[in-house]
Amino acid sequence: MALDPKKHEMPAQDPQVRAHNFDEVALGYTEEIALAEAQRCLNCKNKPCVAGCPVNVNIPDFIMKIKEKDYEGAYQIINKTSTLPAVCGRVCPQETQCEAKCTMGVKFEPVGIGRLERFVADWHNENATEKAEAPESNGHKVAVVGSGPSGLTCAGDLAKKGYKVSVFEALHTAGGVLVYGIPEFRLPKAIVAREVEGLKDLGVDLETNVIIGKTLTVDELFDMGYEAVFIGSGAGLPSFMNIPGESLKGVYSANEYLTRSNLMKAFRDDPRTPIMKGGKVAVVGGGNVAMDAARTALRLGAEHVYIVYRRSMEELPARAEEVEHAKEEGIDFRLLNNPVEILGYNNPDDPRDPKNGFVTGIRCIKMELGEPDASGRRRPVPIEGSEFELDVDAVIMAIGTSPNPLIKNTTKGLEVNRRGGIVVNEDGLTSREAVYAGGDAVTGAATVISAMGAGKLAAASIDEYLSSK
Numbered sequence: 001m002a003l004d005p006k007k008h009e010m011p012a013q014d015p016q017v018r019a020h021n022f023d024e025v026a027l028g029y030t031e032e033i034a035l036a037e038a039q040r041c042l043n044c045k046n047k048p049c050v051a052g053c054p055v056n057v058n059i060p061d062f063i064m065k066i067k068e069k070d071y072e073g074a075y076q077i078i079n080k081t082s083t084l085p086a087v088c089g090r091v092c093p094q095e096t097q098c099e100a101k102c103t104m105g106v107k108f109e110p111v112g113i114g115r116l117e118r119f120v121a122d123w124h125n126e127n128a129t130e131k132a133e134a135p136e137s138n139g140h141k142v143a144v145v146g147s148g149p150s151g152l153t154c155a156g157d158l159a160k161k162g163y164k165v166s167v168f169e170a171l172h173t174a175g176g177v178l179v180y181g182i183p184e185f186r187l188p189k190a191i192v193a194r195e196v197e198g199l200k201d202l203g204v205d206l207e208t209n210v211i212i213g214k215t216l217t218v219d220e221l222f223d224m225g226y227e228a229v230f231i232g233s234g235a236g237l238p239s240f241m242n243i244p245g246e247s248l249k250g251v252y253s254a255n256e257y258l259t260r261s262n263l264m265k266a267f268r269d270d271p272r273t274p275i276m277k278g279g280k281v282a283v284v285g286g287g288n289v290a291m292d293a294a295r296t297a298l299r300l301g302a303e304h305v306y307i308v309y310r311r312s313m314e315e316l317p318a319r320a321e322e323v324e325h326a327k328e329e330g331i332d333f334r335l336l337n338n339p340v341e342i343l344g345y346n347n348p349d350d351p352r353d354p355k356n357g358f359v360t361g362i363r364c365i366k367m368e369l370g371e372p373d374a375s376g377r378r379r380p381v382p383i384e385g386s387e388f389e390l391d392v393d394a395v396i397m398a399i400g401t402s403p404n405p406l407i408k409n410t411t412k413g414l415e416v417n418r419r420g421g422i423v424v425n426e427d428g429l430t431s432r433e434a435v436y437a438g439g440d441a442v443t444g445a446a447t448v449i450s451a452m453g454a455g456k457l458a459a460a461s462i463d464e465y466l467s468s469k
Contacts, residue, residue: 005108015328024194052101054453075124083156089118114273134203138162143226148176150439152453159202213406235440245342254398279393290398310338428458
């Protein structure tokens, strides 16, 4: 039987419909499509795709189970190494990881590994009735700071080995960036909640509304009997451009904007948190967070949304799939442009004018690409005399985040780098004995799956450390 050279398309909502709702855009493979896509896997003996996966999912084996219609068996294979299969199947950049190593992709399109993982995880969530059982305790206690992808992965891997794990989350809902940063239309919160419940079934305790560094310190966790601590507190400190006008009303960090919408449900008709809806919106940045913010603004009623990015489409760091979805929904890409000032309304004759202090526009300068910089991308260079203005009512800064310094400032002897990331060795160990770290708290903002890989590494290291004791 001849193999289909192209991966099967993912069914999705119509762009004109989905641009006005928060329902999931990608609808998932049907069983028929999943079986057809699974047939494209060559079941390579050397399994190059596994090497491309940060958590080393045994990809050919789970796809073989799909071919046999043993979907629960496929899930169990994934679940051996991945704590969050339904999440990874939706938000991981498979095109640059496992699928980039796919042998099928040498001549044709690679196998849709992420789409098949999502199909298997969703099948399990809809059909499985048995809950995971907590293993027998080994007598050791570990504290995990943060319930994002690195923290949940570390907690899950340790719980499966019999450790008593407590996860401390600063917010009122577990999930970290999975619940506050990624919109519902890309990752439904019910999916995250289901994965979290699976960890509770394994015996993991989740303590919300606990800010490590304020409510408790890392040293106090050791005083409470925890023998090791994993810090997976993420990178929630937003970056700004330090240009005039950033203090105007209507300027948001993408973190704030998405948190208000995703976690605090500002999209509802009677929101408990304010957010600007409607008007014209400019999102500054070109990563996945910028795409999420732009598409969220559209769904909140914006009449026009711009992506303002200083490089060209070739350098755009967002996933190709997210860029394509944004284009289909009508997002206006203004590439090779960089903001130099945010403009605001000011009526000195009437200081009580309610429009005083609000954004009215953004002044940009056109750019051209010069020589490559340290990242390997061509450096954007301003074109003198090319400034212009865009009429907008809100500006969302999506230009990156860094780790919050709270834990660093309250934990003696914890070494950090110049960007605020916690310094770790090859085992995830920090400069403090029995204190490990991983994910965005170490690297700065990165992918969900890379954070999971770091959590997995730290769990193995903690296990080795405590077993030796």
